[in-house]
Amino acid sequence: MKSMLLCLQSLFAEALVRVLGEDGRGVDPLLRPATDERHGDYQSNVAMGLAKRMQAKPRDLAQRLVDAMPSAAAQICEPFEIAGPGFINIRLKPTWLAAELNAIPPVPDSPSETCDSQSAICDLQSAIGGSPSSDSGTTGNRGLSSPARESQSPARDSRSPIADRLGIPRAADPQSVVVDYSSPNIAKQMHVGHLRSTIIGDTFSRVLAFQGHRVIRQNHLGDWGKQFGMLIAWLKEKMPAALTSPADVRLADLESFYREANALAEADPAFQEKARAEVVALHRGDPGALAAWRYIVDESRRHYMPIYARLGVGLTPEDERGESFYNDRLEPLVREMETSFSCADSAPGEPPSSPDSGDRPCITVGVSEGALCVWHWTPAGAPMFKNPEGQPFPMIIRKSDGAFIYATTDLAAVRFRIGELHADRIIYVTDARQAQHFEMLFATARAAGWTRRGEKPAEVRLEHASFGSILGEDRKPLKTRSGENIRLADLLDEAVNRAEALIRANEAEEGKCRGFTEEEIRDVAEAVGIGAVKYADLGQNRQSDYVFSWDRMLAMEGNTAPYMMYAYARIRSIYRKGAQADGSTAEGAANSAEVACRAVILGHPAERALALRILRFVETVESVAAGLRINLLTEYLYDLAGAFMKFYESCPVLAAPEADLRVSRLRLCDLAARVLRVGLDLLGIRVVERM
Template identity: 40%
Template sequence: MAQLHERLQAAMGSAFGGSYASSDPMLAVATKREFGDFQCNAALALAKPLGMKPRDAAAKLVEALEVSDLCEAPEVAGPGFLNLRLRNALLEQQLAVMAADASGRCAVPRAAEPLRTVVDYSSPNIAKEMHVGHLRSTIIGDTLARLLELRGHPVVRLNHVGDWGTQFGMLITHLRQTAPEVASGAAEAELSDLVAFYKAAKARFDAEEDFAAASRREVVALQSGDEASLAAWRSLCATSEAAFSKVYSALRVDERLVTRGESFYNPRLPSVLEDLEAGGLLQESDGARCVFLEGYTNRDGEPLPVIVQKSDGGFMYSTTDLAAIRQRVADEEARRVLYVTDAGQALHFQQVFEIARRAGFAPDSVSLEHVPFGLVQGEDGKKFKTRSGETVKLADLLDEALRRARADARLEAEGREEGEEFVARVAAAVGIGAVKYADLAMNRQSNYRFSFDKMLSLTGNTAPYMLYAYARVRGIQRRAAAAASLDAPAADSAAGFVLREPAEVNLARQLLRLGQVVSDVERDLLPSKLCEYIFELAGDFNRFYEAHLPSSPPAPALLRPLNAAPRRALLALCELTAAVLALNLRILGIEPLERI
């Protein structure tokens, strides 16, 4: 694409004058396969300043364009589009480059300017169970972190948990009165027990004045560093984090996710206020200290304040997030910070980012980006809840996915006998992969309806379909190697790629789109584009497979050892398809299975 970009700019300068040599050729990947590989739309934009009809401008551009070594003859289409189709010889060369990449990256290019990036995702609350609402943040953030690393960006994965505030004063006070052995750390508690304790503590806080006063005193003690209070708090955090780790392990979340709670930023909050004050940003409103930003009003049209310190001296989420931005820029040296949270927090982050800019916490060279996502709904389109009306626990949802995948393993129906380890691994990859893929395949900004039946289906854009596609390619390779009495197919890849038929060319073109798709996701932060890509790749591979499946004999042509050279070229396409599918599944946090 870079070569075409340069050639088009040179042609524009030659055709329309030197002043146009630096114009944007408006080169893009073709929207439809029948249009070729790329489309140049520059003629439509240049026609008016040139005083020409778009098709005439396109024809003149073609006359000056020299791409015969790269493309077939350019075609002028529609009102003045320029369609460009790469030559098969160039496709074969590029496939060889992908296949020769021993790093497993499939020649995905590294970013020209690596940016140290912080990805803030998951963010559950201590003493509360992770629920289905945490699913999207966790897997979207994990996928984006993997993809950014593939592009060569150093990534810091941060789990900003809620581990500070009034709720801990309530919980510790209640535990000391009802379960002192848990409060002291002498006895371990399950997270579900802590949830029950928290509900009881909240009810008492709202109903008992003496208990509420004691809870507030406990908060002061905790914030002052009282060792007994801190010990109880640490015990609560440890119990919660152990439960979170089990969920992360089931989801195959990268182990480098660092937990950094609100408590980490607590000592930094006073200096945030000092800097806001020094910058002339703070104003007092009803005893609270606030920042007022232009353009933000309430329903009555009155200025909408961003409260950074309440009238009682307590701090807000906005204060913690400002401290976090300053720490991430100054200490982590981040050049890009992503916040993967639900769309309902959009206003909060808009305001926090603007305050951070004005206060000098984040210069313009640092990109602060909210990565919003929609809601997970039930199949009825309403809020996803249990039959009793409670929020669905994430651990329960994953357990159900494993149960269903195991029951749907089809091993018994196919007459296969497999060991427990194999069955458990397949069930985990298919079940958990189905949950993750169904989420990631949706545009993250949209709500989506959760359906086990749809996500576990073997047809359509689902994880089981993709896993079976990968296993099918690997099975072909194993059978081909055995039938031909050859070494592993990877050793034959050096024989090179030879594209003869349309199905082979279409598969090749899809394989070569990988780098551009990864670059697009890096820019747009939409993992769904990866899912669309490999779904289309699996379809192209199936058509390629069918094109080499003669009616007689029943064995596919690419498995027959009658002509070694064509067979090696076909197997090279299989090998590269398997590598690209595996790479993308790993980016999505799904384990590729050699067989199912």
């Protein structure tokens, strides 16, 4: 499947050069899907803006462009139309659309394709890492192998996810992209606040991997704070047995221990001192403290790994590089920052007297109120950040008590990711409230010169893919009735229970009953419930807050996971029926040479509309990756599912009037199902054969 947009782009590129000469090279033809179906499939808005600069009439210029189109245009689209102030309307030829559909190769043999309806769980496994891939992404290798790369488990490549590429080529210039997401706190249960980062980051990873980039997932665990001192001290004092036979203690206990330890610390200065000593011991590498810490981390992992599995999130222990990982790097990093950026000729917090960075922002490092600070300056010497008093607002990298903080760890992580993971691009998936912190972090890394490199790309991209909060119906951050954070495990349980109730209600109703076994009901409920939670979240504009509503996300109507999954199940049902009639297998009905090789016929408007939607998948994935805008994908899938529903209503498939048409429609169904399945897979949502 190739991008229709790119095909049109090359036509316009040539026409622009023919009309404008060299000035026309590199001009964006401003191609967009048509805003209104009546105007065609795509439109170019290039003539209006260009005419202005050339002092020409927009419609005249549009006409000259149309006249200058290469002859190949006649194969691709109907004659161009010029409309309104100078729009060029483009309608693709049904014969060309059909040829493009025919060019999509069949599903390659892979374990996931041998799955039948009874073992949808197998799909999940292949989606999150069960299927070995022959593609090891060697193109992304830059020669020098680092210890970090070698230490990475081969499991990473096995997560290169989707076997059915629909004939979509991989990126010509694959990049190494670090995606930093999820980041649960150790010794605490995951709560609803971790949901967005976890599933949004996982979707970025899937989409970028699908495009052929080398994705390096990083789980920046909160595993090194002062809470461990408290916890270890408390365990040693109150429950030493837990440290020798950890099986007896669960994570939920750790949480209550932590609360008790907090209370104790407030009442008892001696305990406070012990806790502090444990932190020091831990950070020094004291074996006893370290053992206790490891136990706590392991117990936490036993809690969050099943949640990842349930969500279909591809994070593994190999992706974990928590705060602890950077411990040894903090001291040297800070010392280096001090020597490189201390300003001898200006006081701490004062602008540098002789900025040597040319037109780039620069940083200075110095001690203020006992804390080691980084200040950021514009090329003109003005502070980039200000505090409430209007004074330069620094990023603290060492507290006045000598301890390092998150900014220090984050700096070390940037450096590690660029220097040792060889990242071309780093994406941080955290909530929007940390925006300023990341601005400062990125400004520091850039000014320190870490992002500049000799090889291409010349500048490492640092991006904060921020997201809004999940709100309750009262528009306040989602909490339990008693005001506590909602545990993620509970949220997912409720989603599945609600989905199960809906399925059981249908089973009790005549006409909707599918005759599911108990096992099937649970399986479908799991897929629908988890899918609904994920889809509702991913379908939002990432930046804005969104209101959590069970009823909306589990609705069959509208842009929801159940609707999408229903569309898929409906298609699959056609195959089952067709297979019964033919006495062949369901897969056989879809992938037989007969169906795969015969031409698609696009006579009915609904067939044409569906064909167009199917082929738009490529450009959609492209836009999603370019802008990290996942809701473009959900919107696309909704549009595709809608196009299928309309096709389904008006075009009989199995009872098509002619054999050729039947085959053609089966092929359309097959392609629609494959795109739905791959698209949902990119969202980490699995499909079911029946629902």
